[in-house]
Amino acid sequence: MLWIAIRMLTGDRQKFFGLVFGIAFSTLLITQQLTLFVNFLGRGTTAVYNISSNDIWVMDPVSRTPDTALAMPSTALERVRSVDGVEWAAPHLREGATVRTPDGDLERVTIIGVDDTSLVGLPDAIIAGDRNALAMPDSVIIDSVGTARLFGEEVDPIGTRLELNDRRAVIRGIVDAEPTFTSQVILYTRYSNALTYVPGARNRLTFILVRATDGTDPQALVDRIESETGLRARTREQFARDGVDYLIENTGIPLNFGITVTLGFIIGITIVGLTFSLFIRDNIKQFGALKAIGVRNHMIRKMVRAQAAVVGLIGYGFGVFGATLFIKLFEDDPTFKGFYTPWQIPLLSLFAVFVILAITGYFSLRPVLRVDPAEVFR
Amino acid sequence: MSGDIAVSVHGVKKSFVTAHHVHPVLHGIDIDVAAGDLTYLVGASGSGKTTLVSIMAGILTPSEGTVKLFGTDIFAMDHRHLVDYRLSHIGFIFQQYNLIPTIDAAANAAVPLIARGVNRHDALAAGNRMLERLAIGDQAAKYPHQLSGGQQQRVAIARALVHDPRLVICDEPTAALDARSGRRVMDLLHELAVGEDRACVIVTHDNRIFDFADRILVMEDGLITHDGKEVPVEEDMDGTA
Numbered sequence: 001m002l003w004i005a006i007r008m009l010t011g012d013r014q015k016f017f018g019l020v021f022g023i024a025f026s027t028l029l030i031t032q033q034l035t036l037f038v039n040f041l042g043r044g045t046t047a048v049y050n051i052s053s054n055d056i057w058v059m060d061p062v063s064r065t066p067d068t069a070l071a072m073p074s075t076a077l078e079r080v081r082s083v084d085g086v087e088w089a090a091p092h093l094r095e096g097a098t099v100r101t102p103d104g105d106l107e108r109v110t111i112i113g114v115d116d117t118s119l120v121g122l123p124d125a126i127i128a129g130d131r132n133a134l135a136m137p138d139s140v141i142i143d144s145v146g147t148a149r150l151f152g153e154e155v156d157p158i159g160t161r162l163e164l165n166d167r168r169a170v171i172r173g174i175v176d177a178e179p180t181f182t183s184q185v186i187l188y189t190r191y192s193n194a195l196t197y198v199p200g201a202r203n204r205l206t207f208i209l210v211r212a213t214d215g216t217d218p219q220a221l222v223d224r225i226e227s228e229t230g231l232r233a234r235t236r237e238q239f240a241r242d243g244v245d246y247l248i249e250n251t252g253i254p255l256n257f258g259i260t261v262t263l264g265f266i267i268g269i270t271i272v273g274l275t276f277s278l279f280i281r282d283n284i285k286q287f288g289a290l291k292a293i294g295v296r297n298h299m300i301r302k303m304v305r306a307q308a309a310v311v312g313l314i315g316y317g318f319g320v321f322g323a324t325l326f327i328k329l330f331e332d333d334p335t336f337k338g339f340y341t342p343w344q345i346p347l348l349s350l351f352a353v354f355v356i357l358a359i360t361g362y363f364s365l366r367p368v369l370r371v372d373p374a375e376v377f378r
Numbered sequence: 379m380s381g382d383i384a385v386s387v388h389g390v391k392k393s394f395v396t397a398h399h400v401h402p403v404l405h406g407i408d409i410d411v412a413a414g415d416l417t418y419l420v421g422a423s424g425s426g427k428t429t430l431v432s433i434m435a436g437i438l439t440p441s442e443g444t445v446k447l448f449g450t451d452i453f454a455m456d457h458r459h460l461v462d463y464r465l466s467h468i469g470f471i472f473q474q475y476n477l478i479p480t481i482d483a484a485a486n487a488a489v490p491l492i493a494r495g496v497n498r499h500d501a502l503a504a505g506n507r508m509l510e511r512l513a514i515g516d517q518a519a520k521y522p523h524q525l526s527g528g529q530q531q532r533v534a535i536a537r538a539l540v541h542d543p544r545l546v547i548c549d550e551p552t553a554a555l556d557a558r559s560g561r562r563v564m565d566l567l568h569e570l571a572v573g574e575d576r577a578c579v580i581v582t583h584d585n586r587i588f589d590f591a592d593r594i595l596v597m598e599d600g601l602i603t604h605d606g607k608e609v610p611v612e613e614d615m616d617g618t619a
Contacts, residue, residue, distance in 0.1 A: 011480020
């Protein structure tokens with residue numbers, strides 16, 4: 001009978017495709033939007049995870065995230081270095097600036113000042129140029145997203161001169177780093193050099209990157225730094241989480257994506273519900289005849305479930321494929337660099353499809369179960 | 379041709395209850411249909427024919443009375459067994475055929491076997507064989523909308539007979555057919571659905587096929603008012619005397 005159920009479904013092509021479209025569209029919307037949501041939230045962590053060598057971030061007590069920070073006096077660096085368990089502590093500056101390209105375009109950029117000698121704070125993956133070139137005067141290393149934004153894919157920016165906050169800067173390398181939430185162009189330079197680029201304020205040390213000595217528990221060191229210096233200290237994981245929390249609490253991202261995902265769910269229920277109801281209504285006589293002939297309600301339920309399962313699996317497959325294709329098509333776009341679909345999201349979409357089909361199937365099935373087989377004689 | 383009792387209806391009453399009224403439809407029906415008989419139920423619209431035949435088929439429960447099919451009291455069974463009994467022992471032919479439009483004629487004919495869990499390949503083979511017997515074997519791969527009314531009716535007959543039921547219930551089997559097709563359908567029913575151990579009950583208004591009947595029961599206002607080989611001359615099938 002399940003074979004007949006499937007043939008009943010697929011034989012009515014208009015409704016079959018309508019049902020598949022409804023599920024596919026819902027799955028696409030839910031999967032794609034959740035993927036974007038998760039990855040955009042992940043952007044809150046990239047500034048932290050782009051640097052791999054430190055265990056701890058130290059900052060002014062009011063600082064919240066890499067992009068929401070208040071600079072500290074330079075003396076804070078020595079105080080942190082004096083805490084027991086600190087193997088090394090390096091200054092780290094993050095500051096906004098304006099750059100003028102050779103074409104005359106203006107662009108907001110983030111200047112990151114890394115430790116002059118160790119270059120701690122510079123991402124590991126250099127894709128062009130040489131990290132040691134930062135020792136040269138006015139040298140900066142640009143991130144790959146910034147390269148694409150300022151120069152496009154065709155132009156090699158190495159050696160290009162920029163006007164950075166009214167000062168000369170020469171691009172000496174390109175670093176492969178995940179963009180931050182704001183997707184601003186990032187220019188890395190030595191800390192001492194960075195101080196010359198940013199406007200002269202009294203305090204310009206934004207963060208201190210700390211490595212714990214072997215055998216020291218980072219959390220214990222965090223507690224010690226806070227108690228001994230009065231500064232705020234966070235492990236990498238804690239600080240990355242702070243970035244995500246900040247985005248959740250201070251942006252409309254959860255609400256906007258939540259609304260879109262909910263709309264996807266509602267659209268799914270509406271399209272599938274209406275089409276499924278029409279399909280059942282068109283076949284109610286046949287279902288009545290089957291019941292009169294001797295097909296039990298139990299089998300009718302299985303038939304409708306089989307129809308829902310076929311529609312669900314095909315629609316879900318198309319939807320997930322569409323969402324994956326979307327990510328694939330835009331993988332070269334700087335905005336979507338590094339985006340991926342965590343395995344939990346397709347599972348979540350599958351659950352949403354199941355709920356959509358369970359709700360619509362339940363309401364569509366009711367008239368079939370209620371139809372009096374004697375009706376076929378009337 | 380008559381033999382054992384195929385359908386035994388005794389003291390059957392049926393009322394339909396609505397919010398404010400009780401509508402009695404059958405007022406106490408007593409009939410025995412013999413195996414081997416082609417029995418017609420005729421009468422005006424609203425006389426209770428459909429209700430009676432639905433009760434005989436076990437798809438409508440009587441308010442009072444008993445119905446036995448080949449000695450089995452069908453309403454003494456639980457619902458599940460009654461549905462299974464219907465699937466095994468009763469064949470249905472509906473006025474509107476109610477074929478499944480998205481499967482071909484052979485598959486439509488095989489539905490009762492498929493519903494009984496017979497292997498699909500075997501069921502389809504049996505459906506094809508039945509269509510051959512009904513002289514439309516060459517239409518087996520066609521879908522209902524590709525068939526004429528007469529051909530669709532034959533597919534419906536094939537579906538009713540494919541599982542070799544002992545009782546065939548037909549609702550206006552010739553109403554949508556021209557006289558020639560209607561008589562051909564009745565020939566087939568007479569040949570295939572009636573036998574020593576089986577019976578066929580037909581609800582009809584179609585006086586063009588009355589000569590096929592072994593017995594005609596005329597119903598009026600929920601009662602059998604005539605039982606014989608022919609319809610009384612004065613009876614008008616529209617219900618007016």
